[in-house]
Amino acid sequence: xxxxxxxxxxxTEAGSIELKDDIFGIEVNQNAVHAVIVNYLANQRQGTQSxxxxxxxxxxxxxxxxxxxxxxxxxxSSTSPNQIGGGIVFAPKPRDYRYTLxxxxxxxxxxxxxxxxxxxxxxxxxxxxxxxxxxTKEMLKVxxxxxxxxxxxxxxxxxxxxxxxSAANIPGVKTTMVxxxxxxxxxxxxxxxxxxxxVTRIEEVYS
Numbered sequence: 695x696x697x698x699x700x701x702x703x704x705x706t707e708a709g710s711i712e713l714k715d716d717i718f719g720i721e722v723n724q725n726a727v728h729a730v731i732v733n734y735l736a737n738q739r740q741g742t743q744s745x746x747x748x749x750x751x752x753x754x755x756x757x758x759x760x761x762x763x764x765x766x767x768x769x770x771s772s773t774s775p776n777q778i779g780g781g782i783v784f785a786p787k788p789r790d791y792r793y794t795l796x797x798x799x800x801x802x803x804x805x806x807x808x809x810x811x812x813x814x815x816x817x818x819x820x821x822x823x824x825x826x827x828x829x830t831k832e833m834l835k836v837x838x839x840x841x842x843x844x845x846x847x848x849x850x851x852x853x854x855x856x857x858x859x860s861a862a863n864i865p866g867v868k869t870t871m872v873x874x875x876x877x878x879x880x881x882x883x884x885x886x887x888x889x890x891x892x893v894t895r896i897e898e899v900y901s
Contacts, residue, residue, distance in 0.1 A: 696812055700819045700890060705839030708821040711890060713812060717900050722806045727877060730795060730803035734878045739791040748773040748781030805900060807880040818842060818887045823850060828859035843884035849875055851891040872896055
């Protein structure tokens with residue numbers, strides 16, 4: 695098992711914690727991580743884009759001009775895509791971009807993302823993270839104490855409104871719970887800040 699130094703909110707050491715190798719110490723599968731990130735981004739798409747085809751635009755009916763004698767190319771309708779005001783060829787229409795991936799692949803990607811953070815020493819484990827009230831200054835001080843990067847993801851085991859609101863106005867910092875974390879956010883943030891209870895919860899979920 696990999697051992698990681700555990701920190702207090704003031705940045706001092708609070709002992710060490712052992713991380714399970716089957717979750718935090720596997721060989722990183724880049725293909726699985728890539729597939730899950732592409733899937734996540736596709737599922738975020740609204741799919742509301744729309745343009746008119748030649749059947750949707752106003753016009754058509756009579757022939758724009760006679761077939762012969764004008765010196766121009768023949769045209770049968772003003773809705774043709776090569777006419778001004780005509781329809782769009784293969785126009786995009788509202789659609790759902792969502793698709794699902796196998797559960798085993800998603801779990802492998804999550805374990806790979808967590809393992810990569812341990813391997814690159816970008817994981818910070820806190821013995822606890824408690825705020826008496828929502829205070830951005832206090833959260834900034836904690837991030838500075840633990841030497842977190844500008845882009846940091848804070849993972850807690852349960853929803854803590856004081857922690858969420860304290861970090862809400864800090865650019866590059868995001869908070870989430872174990873049940874809502876995703877591979878994209880883990881990879882997209884340089885520092886992964888996890889509480890001791892969150893580590894226990896992660897090991898329970900992904901064992």
